[in-house]
Amino acid sequence: MTAMTINIKFLLWLLLLFSASFCHGSELDIQCLKSVQKSVADPNGILKSSWKLNSSGVSGYICESTGVECWSHDQNRVLSLRLSSLGLQGPFPKGLDDCTSTIALDLSGNRFSGPIPSRIAHDAPHLSYLDLSNNGFSGEIPDSIADMVYHNVLNLEHNRLDGPIPERFNALGRLTTLSVADNLLSGSIPALLRKFPASHFAGNQGLCGAPLERPSGGRRVRGGLLLLLVLYFPRWLGLSKRLRASGLRV
Known part of the structure; x- marks a missing residue:
């Protein structure tokens, strides 16, 4: 399959998602944000003060919420959640399966902890951008991330993740950016990922093989x-x- 064919399919997929935002109601997206807000600790009160989620029927009102980007300002359909450096805490947010047309999630620079859910690809299958860096996530990297076939950016650096980098990541042929630096990972680096700089794997004492200089x-x-x-x-x-x-x- 040529790069042009893949790009055309990606554009068609985006158009389908965009058109779906006009064909279906937005109640699920509102429920998604309510679930996310309820499942995280917000000591600075940023979500509490800016996420006004009780104005059902008002077109596009959730699009003014901090960190929420919509497909269209007159539709309550979430394109991306960019919640970087808001002081949020707790486990990985719940309810993302209701944000059915979201393609980007940025939780970087917070104090999230615990495992990355194994269901992440099921709950957010359309993600092309995922940034969980600079948190306290632990446990193994879910190999189900490989099911996010349109993934372009994956940043997991500066966490406490352990175990191997899943061999299934060899299926992520669209990746343009990857970093797992400064974790507790071990084992060899999957072949497809060896095109990325060694610095993007640094700080993992158990990782070995290219592009690292030696085991x-x-x-x-x-x-x-x-x-x-x-x-x-x-x-x-x-x-x-x-x-x-x-x-x-x-």
């Missing part, structure tokens, strides 16, 4: 010892037999 220190030492055993054990065994044959103990 982690612990693995390199164990590998070196194994190589020495393979090379020299047969020689040592032969010398030992000859010494025993001459009456010497080894």
Whole structure:
């Protein structure tokens, strides 16, 4: 499949989402924002003061809310949620499955914690932009992110994520930006992702392979010892037999 074909399909997908915003009601999007607001801690009161979600029937009123971008200012249809650096806390927000036409989610620079939900691709299948950097998310990276076939930007740096980078990420052929730096990740980097700079994988002591210059220190030492055993054990065994044959103990 050529790049032009993929881009045409992406544009058609966007047009379908945009047209859907005129064909369906916006109550689900309003419910989405209510769920998000209810599920996060907002110590600075930013969402509480700016998200006025009780004006049902007023065209486009949710589009004036902090961090909410709409497909059209006269429709309550959420295009993106950009909630960066608002001091938000708690687990990953709930209710995103009701934001059915959202293509961008930015939660960076907050104090979210806990796992990234394994259902993230099911709840937000149309995301092309996901930024969860500079939080406290932990646990493994869900391999279901690979199901977000139109994903362009994925930023997970500066969290506490562990385990491997899912091998299924080799399916994310549209990725133009990726960073998982400064986590607790381990294992080898999937082949498709090796085109990104080494700095985007730095700060993970267990990660190894290209584009990093060499494996982690612990693995390199164990590998070196194994190589020495393979090379020299047969020689040592032969010398030992000859010494025993001459009456010497080894």
